[in-house]
Amino acid sequence: MTIKILIVDDHSVLRSGLVMLLNAQEDIQVIGEAKCASEAIKLLQSIEPNVIILDINLPDKNGMKLAEEIIAEYKSPKILFLTMHDEAEYIGKVLQIGGAGYILKNAADNELIDAIRAVYRGEFVLYRGLKEKVAQQIREKRNKNSRILPEIQFTKRENDVLRLVALGYTHQEIADKLFLSIKTVETHKSNIMDKLKTKKRSDLVKYALQNGIIKQGD
Amino acid sequence: MLDKLVDTFARFSNNITLEIKILGITLGFIILFGTGITFEMRNIVYNLLLDELDKQGQSIASDLSARSADLVLTSNDFNLHLLLRHTVANNDAVKYAFIINDKNEIVGHSFNDGFPIDLKDIHGSNAYEKPSKILVESDSMIIHDFSIPIIDGKVGIARVGLDESNVNESIRKITNTIIQTTLVMALVGIIAAYLLAHLVSRPIHSLVQATRKFSEGDYSQRVEIYSNDDVGKLGIAFNEMGESLETKEQENQLLISEVEKKEQLRRSLLKKVMTAQELERKRISRELHDETGQLLSSLMLHLRHIKDSGYGEDFDTNVENMRTLINKTITEVKRMSYQLRPSVLDDMGLISAIERLIKEYRDVLQIEIDLIVHGKQSEQRMLTELEIAIYRILQEALTNIYKYAHAENVSIILTFRQETVQLIIEDDGVGFNLDLHLKSDATDNHLGLHGMRERAELFNGTFEIESQKDMGTTIYVTIPIVYEE
Numbered sequence: 229m230t231i232k233i234l235i236v237d238d239h240s241v242l243r244s245g246l247v248m249l250l251n252a253q254e255d256i257q258v259i260g261e262a263k264c265a266s267e268a269i270k271l272l273q274s275i276e277p278n279v280i281i282l283d284i285n286l287p288d289k290n291g292m293k294l295a296e297e298i299i300a301e302y303k304s305p306k307i308l309f310l311t312m313h314d315e316a317e318y319i320g321k322v323l324q325i326g327g328a329g330y331i332l333k334n335a336a337d338n339e340l341i342d343a344i345r346a347v348y349r350g351e352f353v354l355y356r357g358l359k360e361k362v363a364q365q366i367r368e369k370r371n372k373n374s375r376i377l378p379e380i381q382f383t384k385r386e387n388d389v390l391r392l393v394a395l396g397y398t399h400q401e402i403a404d405k406l407f408l409s410i411k412t413v414e415t416h417k418s419n420i421m422d423k424l425k426t427k428k429r430s431d432l433v434k435y436a437l438q439n440g441i442i443k444q445g446d
Numbered sequence: 447m448l449d450k451l452v453d454t455f456a457r458f459s460n461n462i463t464l465e466i467k468i469l470g471i472t473l474g475f476i477i478l479f480g481t482g483i484t485f486e487m488r489n490i491v492y493n494l495l496l497d498e499l500d501k502q503g504q505s506i507a508s509d510l511s512a513r514s515a516d517l518v519l520t521s522n523d524f525n526l527h528l529l530l531r532h533t534v535a536n537n538d539a540v541k542y543a544f545i546i547n548d549k550n551e552i553v554g555h556s557f558n559d560g561f562p563i564d565l566k567d568i569h570g571s572n573a574y575e576k577p578s579k580i581l582v583e584s585d586s587m588i589i590h591d592f593s594i595p596i597i598d599g600k601v602g603i604a605r606v607g608l609d610e611s612n613v614n615e616s617i618r619k620i621t622n623t624i625i626q627t628t629l630v631m632a633l634v635g636i637i638a639a640y641l642l643a644h645l646v647s648r649p650i651h652s653l654v655q656a657t658r659k660f661s662e663g664d665y666s667q668r669v670e671i672y673s674n675d676d677v678g679k680l681g682i683a684f685n686e687m688g689e690s691l692e693t694k695e696q697e698n699q700l701l702i703s704e705v706e707k708k709e710q711l712r713r714s715l716l717k718k719v720m721t722a723q724e725l726e727r728k729r730i731s732r733e734l735h736d737e738t739g740q741l742l743s744s745l746m747l748h749l750r751h752i753k754d755s756g757y758g759e760d761f762d763t764n765v766e767n768m769r770t771l772i773n774k775t776i777t778e779v780k781r782m783s784y785q786l787r788p789s790v791l792d793d794m795g796l797i798s799a800i801e802r803l804i805k806e807y808r809d810v811l812q813i814e815i816d817l818i819v820h821g822k823q824s825e826q827r828m829l830t831e832l833e834i835a836i837y838r839i840l841q842e843a844l845t846n847i848y849k850y851a852h853a854e855n856v857s858i859i860l861t862f863r864q865e866t867v868q869l870i871i872e873d874d875g876v877g878f879n880l881d882l883h884l885k886s887d888a889t890d891n892h893l894g895l896h897g898m899r900e901r902a903e904l905f906n907g908t909f910e911i912e913s914q915k916d917m918g919t920t921i922y923v924t925i926p927i928v929y930e931e
Contacts, residue, residue, distance in 0.1 A: 284793060292793070312780060315790050317798035334776050396861055396868050398910050398922050414917065429872040429920070430816035430857035437820060445821030445863055
């Protein structure tokens with residue numbers, strides 16, 4: 229049983245290298261090459277690959293977008309991204325659109341071949357180094373978002389100032405709105421920060437959002 | 447017709463000053479009025495005096511007729527002569543007197559040098575029956591000849607001739623008086639007209655002068671208000687106009703200096719952009735040459751080595767070395783590419799790119815950088831240029847914090863509102879004196895701020911910065927959202 233492959237990448241050197249590498253495997257055969265998204269779509273009308281190796285940077289379309297279209301149109305082919313991007317952000321997106329794997333071009337030999345086989349079997353494959361990155365990012369995000377600020381008793385004026393600060397008004401605008409001096413506004417603001425035990429404006433916004441002082445997008 | 451006349455008059459009087467116009471009009475009216483009055487008065491008085499002359503003549507003639515009756519009947523020639531003499535002497539106007547008897551003969555007359563015979567029968571045959579009067583012309587004089595029958599014409603006729611010299615004298619006197627009065631009135635009129643003209647033209651003159659000053663660009667000029675009439679109102683309006691023009695001028699000057707300042711900024715910014723671009727190119731070229739080029743060259747060497755050594759023991763090690771080298775090259779190229787333009791921004795959008803940027807600075811600066819994104823984001827991507835602008839503004843702000851702020855905490859708040867996106871960057875660093883900073887010339891190290899402002903304003907956005915020494919710095923950027931087509 230051979231795994232039929234379609235390669236979509238705009239670099240001909242890389243493409244020919246890949247074809248050479250993959251065709252050398254007994255169980256893998258490259259049945260098509262495309263250098264851009266439109267060519268890939270055209271090819272897919274005549275051939276039925278099992279795995280599509282897809283680059284993200286294509287001259288006419290973003291690879292992610294093309295993957296979405298292919299998945300919507302043809303159910304069967306698995307999409308394995310082969311790209312230069314090692315940013316963790318991409319992986320979430322790949323999972324979201326239903327990609328089957330994400331491999332970096334640096335690893336374009338044994339790891340790629342293993343990945344093709346795994347994807348063919350129905351597994352989700354992620355490049356080794358990237359797993360750590362994704363995990364770390366998720367950890368960081370959770371740490372930050374999970375921090376719930378305790379509810380604090382503010383004076384009426386402090387509440388006004390807090391609300392306007394969270395709404396993104398400048399100190400001058402707040403002073404004008406509340407008929408206070410800038411100095412007073414700044415004093416109120418630093419009092420609020422002291423009460424919240426923070427030195428960051430972001431915590432003020434967070435508190436205001438958590439306690440319904442402002443709404444999302446206010 | 448009247449219009450034409452007015453037109454002609456207006457054209458004619460175009461070059462004459464207001465004072466002369468008023469003087470001319472006043473004088474013209476006085477002279478016209480005086481002349482009219484003179485003629486009218488002459489006529490009236492003349493007619494009145496003539497009537498008076500007639501009555502006088504009749505009464506003198508009647509008197510002569512009554513008193514002469516006895517003298518004619520008694521043929522008292524001497525007394526008749528005396529009576530005639532008296533009659534002529536008693537009145538200046540009476541030029542002659544004579545008596546005709548019932549036989550149509552002259553019985554007495556007052557002429558010194560003989561009776562002019564053609565005078566006798568001018569009243570015709572009716573003269574014996576009723577009184578009559580006839581005008582006689584003689585020696586360029588008009589004589590009013592009165593004839594009255596003596597005792598119903600049975601005795602004769604009394605005749606008296608009066609001339610108009612008295613009347614003419616009176617007329618001459620009256621005319622003279624009127625002309626004198628008119629002249630005096632004209633003089634008074636001229637003075638009055640001059641005063642009036644001066645009164646009218648003085649505020650107009652000062653208005654003209656002030657207007658000239660205005661056109662020379664001196665808007666500080668004001669006119670004195672002398673009265674509350676139309677001209678006074680004009681003056682008040684003029685002063686008000688001057689007031690608003692002066693304010694406008696001040697505003698203009700302010701705007702001009704602002705524009706000039708902006709222009710200067712823009713120029714130095716452009717210069718900086720060009721220099722920066724060149725520097726960037728130089729850096730890339732050097733890096734490509736020194737780093738990537740070197741790596742690729744060493745790859746060549748490695749390949750050469752493999753070729754030379756053939757399938758020896760070291761083959762696997764050599765290949766592994768080459769793979770390491772290639773990996774390094776890839777990392778290097780990626781780093782350069784990211785620095786030029788983070789592909790995350792294009793592929794994954796603004797927020798991912800910002801997160802990545804923040805992570806980078808967090809790692810370098812070892813400080814807290816907090817990001818909050820809230821508000822509803824549209825499915826549609828924002829215009830790429832707009833995303834880049836926001837990204838670069840944030841990058842510039844973080845660079846400033848890195849270079850100058852010595853901050854411990856940085857907050858980044860990105861809010862997506864209905865129609866705008868707001869980016870707030872706040873640090874708790876050393877801050878700076880904003881007034882001093884902005885007042886100073888647009889030299890290099892201030893261009894960062896101006897560059898951020900330029901980027902925001904390019905998308906019709908606003909850029910605000912608040913900072914004080916030791917109070918940290920806050921940057922507020924608000925830009926209207928524009929979506930990708």
